[in-house]
Amino acid sequence: MATTAKESTRERILDIALELFTEHGYDKTSLRDIAERLGTTKAALYYHFKSKADILLELHLRLHDIGRVLLEELDAYQTGVERAAAWPTIINRFIDEVAANRELVALHQRNQNALEDLHNSERHRAANEDMEQQFRRLLSSPDIPVATRVRMACSFGAVISGMLTGDLFVDIDTDELTAHVRQAVGDLFR
Amino acid sequence: MATTAKESTRERILDIALELFTEHGYDKTSLRDIAERLGTTKAALYYHFKSKADILLELHLRLHDIGRVLLEELDAYQTGVERAAAWPTIINRFIDEVAANRELVALHQRNQNALEDLHNSERHRAANEDMEQQFRRLLSSPDIPVATRVRMACSFGAVISGMLTGDLFVDIDTDELTAHVRQAVGDLFR
DNA sequence: GTCTATATAGGGATAGAC
């Protein structure tokens, strides 16, 4: 977040990629596109990243960092029941993160299949396997009522849909939108 | 839906494409992949469709048909307030449609950027412009409280997320899942 | 309606100079 005045080239590449990948999609964004916007050439990118997928991976890991923090917090609780009880709190934190990282979330929403290929990357597997499996286990916990688990799944989409459709609510700012989403999602758990 | 015993080649191509586009993504699915699965060659596809994008367009229009029906129903009401009041009912119908067309919905969820390119297609513009604008207008109606509009947006994502994460709830079938989602989403409007 | 063969283009990636 701390955008230093003197930003490293690597950082600038990531910023540009985030923008282009989000707007035009990962597959339709060529390295040439990124290089052009950066004011350099394709080959230069290869000094900083070993492949196109590597750029995407780096961006993906940013979201990983966010998710990991939340899941760790959830992991502090032992039983599924306790975790389900903590969920509303976690979701609230999640809402804040989405608000603070809208473009990053949008990138993930619109490039799901491109992101899936990263699963075969070694570097990603390590970071991911825990997290994803942990998440799956949570949603399949037999000691949480199905109704509750379904609501957990729903809340996820509700947050993203509510926060990212924000362009339509021209009349309100992010803070207000966040508050509304928080309230709406809160009602899913009562 | 009516899968006739003697299915036209065109229909089979669409079915295969739906499957491959959904699983591997539109961009990473080549016409060769489709042709192979069909037991024929690339060139043969061009007899039935004028381009790859045209195949995607055809699939997209199937979802259009569903959306149009729902929006028309909503359009029967005059004011934003009345429409907001009718929303829960519409959403319930939407849930049924998602349940009945899971793969089609998944296709759209995972290929958002590919689908965006269709907006430049003539054939699509006509069918789409009405619908999309109508939808945008609904979510920006000044006579509907913002809180309600945000909830409408949230409900959308909640349905999709709830219904499509269904693979995780191995212990319940579609009907039960549908019922739970219906209840959860219903709570967004009280 | 389906084939073979081919045109054409664009993308990712590498080599090697500077």
Place this chain on the structure above:
DNA sequence: GTCTATCCCTATATAGAC
């Protein structure tokens, strides 16, 4: 750290025979 030049591959799409 960045450039030029180039390799190589795969993809869409078309032409024209059967």
